[in-house]
Amino acid sequence: MAGLRPWEELPIGGAVEPDPALRPRTGGWRTGLRPQVDLDGCVNCLLCWVYCPDSAIRVVDGAFAGFDLDLCKGCEICAAVCPAETIAMVADDG
């Protein structure tokens, strides 16, 4: 177990502080589908942002600003909760 830290140097209770260098890229596991939005229909309710389990909805100045495909796993929740039915799942071509 070389290189592993001894118990005295571990955070209390194993609490882990976020490390920006280790930002997860959950988009690497995407299902084969990705969300696509028709911005003309978007009412900016941000329900997709509320429900997205992977923080993949980008919001800029309080407004919907697209998807972060580094994080999106293609779960389809945003498409399911969108009240304007303006998010569709499309084939993910990589």
Place this chain on the structure above:
Amino acid sequence: MASVRTARLLTGSEAVANAMRQIDPDVVPIYPITPQTPIIERFTRFVADGETSTEIVNVESEHSAMSAAVGSALAGARTMTATSSQGLALMVEVIYIAAGMRAPIVMAVGNRALSAPINIHGDHSDGYLARDSGAIQLFAENAQEAYDLMVMAPRIAEHPDVLLPVLVGQDGFTITHSAEPVELLPDEAVRAFVGEYRIPAPLLDLSAPRSQGMFAMPDYYFELRHQIAAAMERAREVIEEVAAEYEELSGRRLSALEEYRLEDAERALVCMGSTAGTVKDVVDELRAEGERVGLLEVRSFRPLPIERIRAACSGCSEVAVLDRADTPGGVGALHAECAAILCGSRARVRGHVYGLGGRDLSPAEIRAVFAGAAPRYVGLRSAS
């Protein structure tokens, strides 16, 4: 320091509820169970009457109570709860989590036998079930001690060198439901003594986000659980520091261990909880008869004051250890530990199990234990 003192006739439950009122915890997730129920009945009346600012969380089980307590304590709120017996059994899974996540929750326990058969009376089976959880576990001798330990408990739990749950046990019915004179400290003295709730990294500190309750593989689990053992070791000293400071405030010293007339004793008895009160009377009688006997009362079951037990008993020739919980197929827990601690000393260590399901231990039986004439199971009816 506390110049005005008032002794009131209170049960152990009422005494602990008053300690909770004076501490004024932020959050109390709670589920009723005999014999703990009067603690929370009395405390919720204080809350309803506006005497505390506590948020009571009514939950559907003790498992939920302890789970809510973990979240609350780690979020940054001083959190207390209370339970007994089956309720403590249901909590045990989450007590391990509370200890591992270093949540300094204070819990009053009305110690009670475990089912089956169902029984509501006092023994230490429930406390023994939580023995290895990583929670500090203190046992009171009477209502006054239950109050005193409850006031001390937040200081021990929340100490930055400790950060572990603390269980304050009092024997079901014998203490929880028996009224005796109890001296309460002034409210403001208790508030000042416990101080503000501060933990190193509250979850609601949004300036320093962090993940808690992480997964740990074989490469780190051992080290993270060892933090609990290390905190327990440090807790020995913290308990004595808090006890010394509490003595200045109250005039009462509640050490992890009380040596009663042990100085030149040849024979010592070791026990926990309300039984210690009866044993003290028997020790006085036997001393008056010229017997060199004494009592070692264990108040802190976890951490067990190992070195002090060794120092207190190693001069004795006979040490009888009383467990108020059985270990079927094994050796009583306190007995086994005292035998290990005193291994190599001149003391011969015997173990007895007694008082299951609230059965009284009589002075005559205690005399028989001192005389070496008691069976392993004291007070058990047996055809043979």
